[in-house]
Amino acid sequence: MSGSAVIDGKLVRVESGDAILEAARKAGIRIPTLCYDRRVQPSGTCRLCIVKIKGRGRPVASCAQAIQDGMEVITEDPALRDWRRTILKLVASENPAGDCAKCIEIGPCELHRLTREYEVDTGSYHGTTSGRRLDDANPFIVRDYSRCIYCYRCTRVCGEVEQAHAIIPAGRGFRSRIATPFDTGLLESPCTFCGQCVQTCPTSALMDKKMLGKARAEEVTRVRTICPFCGTGCGINVHVAKEKVIGVTPDWTAPANQGSLCVKGQFGVDFIHSPDRLTTPLIRKNGRLSEASWDEAYELIAAKFSQIKRESGGGAFAFWSSSRGTSESNYLMQKFARAVIGSNNIDNCART
Ligand code: SF4
Numbered sequence: 001m002s003g004s005a006v007i008d009g010k011l012v013r014v015e016s017g018d019a020i021l022e023a024a025r026k027a028g029i030r031i032p033t034l035c036y037d038r039r040v041q042p043s044g045t046c047r048l049c050i051v052k053i054k055g056r057g058r059p060v061a062s063c064a065q066a067i068q069d070g071m072e073v074i075t076e077d078p079a080l081r082d083w084r085r086t087i088l089k090l091v092a093s094e095n096p097a098g099d100c101a102k103c104i105e106i107g108p109c110e111l112h113r114l115t116r117e118y119e120v121d122t123g124s125y126h127g128t129t130s131g132r133r134l135d136d137a138n139p140f141i142v143r144d145y146s147r148c149i150y151c152y153r154c155t156r157v158c159g160e161v162e163q164a165h166a167i168i169p170a171g172r173g174f175r176s177r178i179a180t181p182f183d184t185g186l187l188e189s190p191c192t193f194c195g196q197c198v199q200t201c202p203t204s205a206l207m208d209k210k211m212l213g214k215a216r217a218e219e220v221t222r223v224r225t226i227c228p229f230c231g232t233g234c235g236i237n238v239h240v241a242k243e244k245v246i247g248v249t250p251d252w253t254a255p256a257n258q259g260s261l262c263v264k265g266q267f268g269v270d271f272i273h274s275p276d277r278l279t280t281p282l283i284r285k286n287g288r289l290s291e292a293s294w295d296e297a298y299e300l301i302a303a304k305f306s307q308i309k310r311e312s313g314g315g316a317f318a319f320w321s322s323s324r325g326t327s328e329s330n331y332l333m334q335k336f337a338r339a340v341i342g343s344n345n346i347d348n349c350a351r352t
């Protein structure tokens with residue numbers, strides 16, 4: 001089905017299966033959200049995305065309501081703004097703005113960006129969720145559910161995108177919580193430490209443990225680049241502060257990953273500051289590895305290659321290249337193997 005609808009007085013094209021929220025976004029009309037993540041099924045839990053539909057009595061959640069041909073939708077007016085402010089006040093009762101670690105150290109969390117936008121006093125009501133901080137011994141993720149607003153973005157991403165089902169909603173009402181299947185720590189659960197729950201969480205309930213205590217948010221520069229670990233080529237934003245890489249967030253616009261990362265790209269990039277990294281070539285002399293110059297290393301490699309080729313022929317060599325290298329350097333490697341060494345024993349780690 002396709003057709004047209006009117007959103008805030010603007011005629012928009014209607015695609016079959018689109019929610020009102022998606023149709024509005026495609027038309028450049030912003031509707032605030034908290035529980036929405038475009039990668040997963042809508043849950044309709046936060047109600048912040050409410051809109052009015054002409055001819056209907058009550059506002060509806062635009063993330064969960066399909067748009068229809070001929071619909072007339074209003075996304076913002078004084079009454080909707082008022083309802084959104086009330087919703088934000090209630091949600092923020094569990095999550096005051098002043099001491100939010102994500103806002104202070106990583107960058108503004110979605111909830112507090114919205115409370116500022118709607119000029120909401122986050123101390124109007126008092127929540128009942130204190131004491132839900134989990135002292136989870138895993139090295140990557142802080143789980144502080146005293147900050148949780150129960151939007152269930154984390155559990156849906158974990159199940160629907162990562163398909164790990166490591167975290168699930170549990171309990172009812174004031175006893176609602178996010179749990180692992182057997183209430184274990186994340187390390188004992190099916191968690192792959194992809195970090196996608198952390199990245200989708202709109203509050204500081206889930207945070208990158210490695211990023212905390214490194215800098216204030218205003219000291220951090222984000223550099224858009226490609227993950228250095230494998231040939232998938234996921235887009236990442238490297239967070240840099242005080243001349244050090246302090247963490248990574250996914251590049252949501254990158255075609256290869258569209259916001260997803262694996263444990264290496266999400267939590268492993270700090271290897272670049274490891275004191276164990278090799279900084280010069282090492283040559284084994286009398287059974288011990290000793291530091292050498294690049295000239296010494298290249299001369300040794302050339303001499304050994306020539307010797308092996310002379311004694312055993314090119315077929316004695318096998319070459320593996322890396323998908324971390326560029327296409328050009330991989331091309332050069334096979335050219336070197338075939339044309340210089342005379343070997344067709346060639347492979348690439350991306351093939352396995
Ligand atoms: S890190 Fe990934 S696998 Fe682990 S709980 Fe979060 S989304 Fe699930």
Ligand code: SF4
Binds near residue numbers: 147150151197
């Ligand atoms: S931990 Fe974060 S993403 Fe998960 S339900 Fe709570 S607020 Fe939402």
Ligand code: SF4
Binds near residue numbers: 227234260261
């Ligand atoms: S995030 Fe993981 S899958 Fe993506 S490029 Fe890096 S290592 Fe490869």
Ligand code: FES
Binds near residue numbers: 032035043048050
């Ligand atoms: S974003 Fe639609 S109900 Fe939360």
